[in-house]
Amino acid sequence: MENEVLLEVQHLSVGFESYNARVEKVFFNAITDLNLTVRKGEIVAIVGSSGSGKSLLAHAVMNILPDNARTGGKMYYKGELLTPEVMNRLRGRQIAFIPQSVAFLDPLMQVGDQVVGTLGEKARALQQKAFEHFGLKQSVAQLYPFQLSGGMARRVLLSTSYVAETEMIIADEPTPGLDLKIAIEALKDFRVQADQGKGVILITHDIDLALHVADKIAIFYDGRVVETADTQTFRGDGQGLKHPYSRALFNALPQNGFNLQRCPKCGATCATWNVDEEGMRCGCGDS
Amino acid sequence: MAILEVKHVDFRYGSGPWILKDISFSVEEGERVAILGPSGYGKSTLAKVIAGYLKPAGGEILWEGKPLPATGFCPIQLIYQHPEKALNPRWKMKDSLEEAGVPSEEVLTEMGIQEKWYQRWPNELSGGELQRFCVARVLKPETRLLICDEMTTMLDAINQAHIWNFVLAYAKKHNMTLLAITHNRYLANQVATRILRIPELNHVEVDQSSL
Numbered sequence: 001m002e003n004e005v006l007l008e009v010q011h012l013s014v015g016f017e018s019y020n021a022r023v024e025k026v027f028f029n030a031i032t033d034l035n036l037t038v039r040k041g042e043i044v045a046i047v048g049s050s051g052s053g054k055s056l057l058a059h060a061v062m063n064i065l066p067d068n069a070r071t072g073g074k075m076y077y078k079g080e081l082l083t084p085e086v087m088n089r090l091r092g093r094q095i096a097f098i099p100q101s102v103a104f105l106d107p108l109m110q111v112g113d114q115v116v117g118t119l120g121e122k123a124r125a126l127q128q129k130a131f132e133h134f135g136l137k138q139s140v141a142q143l144y145p146f147q148l149s150g151g152m153a154r155r156v157l158l159s160t161s162y163v164a165e166t167e168m169i170i171a172d173e174p175t176p177g178l179d180l181k182i183a184i185e186a187l188k189d190f191r192v193q194a195d196q197g198k199g200v201i202l203i204t205h206d207i208d209l210a211l212h213v214a215d216k217i218a219i220f221y222d223g224r225v226v227e228t229a230d231t232q233t234f235r236g237d238g239q240g241l242k243h244p245y246s247r248a249l250f251n252a253l254p255q256n257g258f259n260l261q262r263c264p265k266c267g268a269t270c271a272t273w274n275v276d277e278e279g280m281r282c283g284c285g286d287s
Numbered sequence: 288m289a290i291l292e293v294k295h296v297d298f299r300y301g302s303g304p305w306i307l308k309d310i311s312f313s314v315e316e317g318e319r320v321a322i323l324g325p326s327g328y329g330k331s332t333l334a335k336v337i338a339g340y341l342k343p344a345g346g347e348i349l350w351e352g353k354p355l356p357a358t359g360f361c362p363i364q365l366i367y368q369h370p371e372k373a374l375n376p377r378w379k380m381k382d383s384l385e386e387a388g389v390p391s392e393e394v395l396t397e398m399g400i401q402e403k404w405y406q407r408w409p410n411e412l413s414g415g416e417l418q419r420f421c422v423a424r425v426l427k428p429e430t431r432l433l434i435c436d437e438m439t440t441m442l443d444a445i446n447q448a449h450i451w452n453f454v455l456a457y458a459k460k461h462n463m464t465l466l467a468i469t470h471n472r473y474l475a476n477q478v479a480t481r482i483l484r485i486p487e488l489n490h491v492e493v494d495q496s497s498l
Contacts, residue, residue: 050415050441151325177470249444259448269449
């Protein structure tokens with residue numbers, strides 16, 4: 001019996017409206033027809049190419065897209081339709097978000113206070129515990145974001161989800177800039193929280209780290225999920241993976257040989273190939 | 288003879304805590320050295336000191352036995368972790384790419400840089416595409432030592448392998464020396480001939496450089 005569905009994303013599309021030099025409206029589609037399900041107690045890792053819309057998905061769920069964004073499709077949280085009003089109520093209370101960029105910190109506020117946020121002084125002790133947990137000195141709480149290194153700022157962002165008692169966590173690239181020990185520690189935390197019944201979406205490039213903790217891996221390319229695979233299929237030579245792009249991604253990892261396929265005709269590596277539902281091929285015109 | 292000598296280098300920002308204290312090592316021509324170290328230990332600061340962007344408070348950096356030349360194309364080039372911060376947002380891609388001369392045809396083809404991207408602004412390309420421009424513009428005969436500061440951490444595995452495979456092949460062909468700063472020991476094993484661990488200094492908690 002599978003656990004209760006926490007978040008269900010159906011046929012999500014995200015696009016942006018803008019104006020070109022002749023003041024004509026142009027529309028650019030970033031995500032098309034995306035489906036994703038997250039259950040209680042489950043970590044779903046999202047991996048895929050840079051610029052494939054992974055962060056946009058997170059922002060669409062959290063309803064923090066810029067004003068010129070247009071979304072389609074439906075999202076449900078515990079069976080309830082996720083409208084902007086519902087999201088504004090849930091955000092930070094039921095669903096925690098760890099943003100990718102350190103620039104999401106308020107530059108004019110001490111980071112300790114940012115972690116405490118609107119939870120009030122009762123969360124101060126939790127903040128101190130979180131800092132200790134992630135190896136930050138307590139004096140860091142009095143610093144401003146510009147005084148932190150990339151890794152320290154990342155740990156401050158992780159602390160924000162540590163203090164909030166939410167049912168779901170969406171973590172957008174929580175590990176770059178962290179050394180291995182802290183990165184593993186952070187991911188283990190997600191596992192612990194998932195085992196307590198939370199749902200976690202983990203957006204990451206560190207496939208090998210994600211494999212240690214995730215239950216399912218969704219592989220993104222160009223605003224679509226090309227494949228959702230069980231963690232077990234990411235083993236050996238990756239032949240258990242269905243889509244050629246998933247296999248290419250797996251084989252390109254440094255520990256898996258760092259290999260890229262090349263086009264037999266023009267020699268371009270698969271980093272420049274086109275990917276669609278059926279497979280991937282070079283754009284030079286050869287099959 | 289060592290092509291790069293880092294001798295007893297100390298560094299701190301303003302009157303803040305010491306970020307680097309008595310760092311010494313040397314690199315031979317054609318070597319590929321990886322520097323591994325925990326977050327906040329001053330790896331990026333060290334990269335900037337070696338490349339000449341920051342002046343060390345003590346000690347010296349010697350290039351072929353002499354201080355770095357103050358003018359002309361610097362033989363030490365640095366590639367940053369964040370390509371979007373390394374490009375002028377108000378310059379079209381072509382201008383950034385060709386700022387110090389047009390890269391060779393070989394580099395442009397291998398990096399998969401498309402001409403239709405030339406007239407775009409940096410915010411109209413993905414991180415992987417921007418980083419290809421950043422790499423292409425420094426792969427010149429004048430570049431003798433390339434410092435890659437977390438060059439591919441923001442990229443997916445395919446783009447990472449693509450960029451690294453090409454940089455490694457280029458370095459081999461043109462006898463270019465590499466200094467790679469990374470957290471990823473698998474990557475370090477894959478690209479480096481020698482791995483240095485940054486000494487455990489007084490643990491530095493303030494590092495403004497990476498912001």
